[in-house]
Amino acid sequence: MRSYTTNIxxxxxxxxxxxxxxxxxxxxxxxxxxxxNRIINPADLQKEEPASxxxxxxxxxxxxxxxxxxxxxxxxxxxxxxxxxxxxxxEEKGVxxxxxxxxxxxxxxxxxxxxxxxxxxxxxxxKLDHPWLTLAIQYLLSQQHSDGSFGLLESESAFSGIELTQxxxxxxxxxxxxxxxxLS
Amino acid sequence: MHQTNMDDIQFNLLRNHANRSxxxxxxxxxxxxxxxxxxxxxxxxxxxxxxxxxxxxxxWKDEFSAFPSKKWMDFILKNIERPDFAQMARKRPSxxxxxxxxxxxxxxxxxxxxxxxxxLKFLDEWxxxxxxxxxxxxxLDLEFMYWKSGYREQDPNWIHLFNQTLLARCKDPLFLDDExxxxxxxxxxxxxxxxxxxxxxxNMNSNRMTDIVECLLVHYLRVQNWDILGxxxxxxxxxxxxxxxxxxxxKGFLQAWNEDGSVPPKALFRKEKDDFWTCYHxxxxxxxxxxxxxxxxxxxxxxxx
Numbered sequence: 001m002r003s004y005t006t007n008i009x010x011x012x013x014x015x016x017x018x019x020x021x022x023x024x025x026x027x028x029x030x031x032x033x034x035x036x037n038r039i040i041n042p043a044d045l046q047k048e049e050p051a052s053x054x055x056x057x058x059x060x061x062x063x064x065x066x067x068x069x070x071x072x073x074x075x076x077x078x079x080x081x082x083x084x085x086x087x088x089x090x091e092e093k094g095v096x097x098x099x100x101x102x103x104x105x106x107x108x109x110x111x112x113x114x115x116x117x118x119x120x121x122x123x124x125x126x127k128l129d130h131p132w133l134t135l136a137i138q139y140l141l142s143q144q145h146s147d148g149s150f151g152l153l154e155s156e157s158a159f160s161g162i163e164l165t166q167x168x169x170x171x172x173x174x175x176x177x178x179x180x181x182x183l184s
Numbered sequence: 185m186h187q188t189n190m191d192d193i194q195f196n197l198l199r200n201h202a203n204r205s206x207x208x209x210x211x212x213x214x215x216x217x218x219x220x221x222x223x224x225x226x227x228x229x230x231x232x233x234x235x236x237x238x239x240x241x242x243x244w245k246d247e248f249s250a251f252p253s254k255k256w257m258d259f260i261l262k263n264i265e266r267p268d269f270a271q272m273a274r275k276r277p278s279x280x281x282x283x284x285x286x287x288x289x290x291x292x293x294x295x296x297x298x299x300x301x302x303x304l305k306f307l308d309e310w311x312x313x314x315x316x317x318x319x320x321x322x323x324l325d326l327e328f329m330y331w332k333s334g335y336r337e338q339d340p341n342w343i344h345l346f347n348q349t350l351l352a353r354c355k356d357p358l359f360l361d362d363e364x365x366x367x368x369x370x371x372x373x374x375x376x377x378x379x380x381x382x383x384x385x386x387n388m389n390s391n392r393m394t395d396i397v398e399c400l401l402v403h404y405l406r407v408q409n410w411d412i413l414g415x416x417x418x419x420x421x422x423x424x425x426x427x428x429x430x431x432x433x434x435k436g437f438l439q440a441w442n443e444d445g446s447v448p449p450k451a452l453f454r455k456e457k458d459d460f461w462t463c464y465h466x467x468x469x470x471x472x473x474x475x476x477x478x479x480x481x482x483x484x485x486x487x488x489x
Binding site for chain 2: 061062064109132135
């Protein structure tokens, strides 16, 4: 298993140093620190007995032609469900890894970090492994700043004129840490 | 469903799409007329691409009932033999390849012209191959066309040519843009002669190439770029790879076909009254996809040797 310790310690330092501007940012900060602790100390996690899956997902390749919103919603649903709520057919596991990994790389090409993060997380929740997912994870880690936060958004900010606030950075960093916590 | 029936359905679907495309191309045949204008070689490119398609269609003609082989051959030869066209390869050496390529294609199926043969000798004397600056897959393109024409007695060093290309050098698919994707698809076209000769590279290289092509396939299916997707599918046909990703992409590609047989290059393309120049290339790609898919399936079934 890949170690994310250096990345996570950097993120934890960034989170410790930021001063929340409102209640929501304070909650996100605490959530981020919780993710960091869980990633660094996975033994602290309480392992639950796997439940029977409620949904069996099929036909992974049909995801490729889904529009962004629907794909994002499905990936979030998988991530937010109880562990093992979703299952996939054993014989389709390789194609699932290939499809979600390929899609993550496709969105990486477009610089859509949120989709990359969400797809990797869904794949992790489905316990998938594929070289394309590994490559997408490398891409995700390359999007971290030296201060520990995630998201290279300066060009969007300059183009749109929207100020890159601490809240935006916090939101993306928490999403990234949540994904890495699922990988650990 | 019985396997044979399934194969028949797939063959019929491919033949049906291909025949519709042939009809559309045939109705637009005169649009491929190559205008001799050194400042704008786009019509020459379309004409060259038509001549390339013709050579492969001539091999697969039994599969496609709509293919008017003689009419297309007459059209291509009539233009190749036009004095204003034939003279340009010597008159304007800097753009000579555009004018020589259709002849090389037709030469590969037995056509000969004393005038063009002399032109090829002049090009050798001028060391044409050593006097141009092109990216590695275009070098492969040039070598392939000469080899295909039968003008060179010896095979090129395919492995050396391949090793210079992006496909040989790239480590993973993350950095590949549209230009790179075209470089990869064309490299594989030439290395395999569109499925006519087996890949001469190792299994490791072949697997790595399949991996890169399939990863690109996911991207171009997602963004619905039918032009590049079609070329990637041709690659997978000649690599004999029909994974679930291939099947999904092929389904998407065939669904993109317009009713009249033309194939749009991208999704959300608004059909216009005159869409020849927008659709012609993807339609040629579609034809090559159908042809290589049928041939590959027949090879697998043992119908062809």
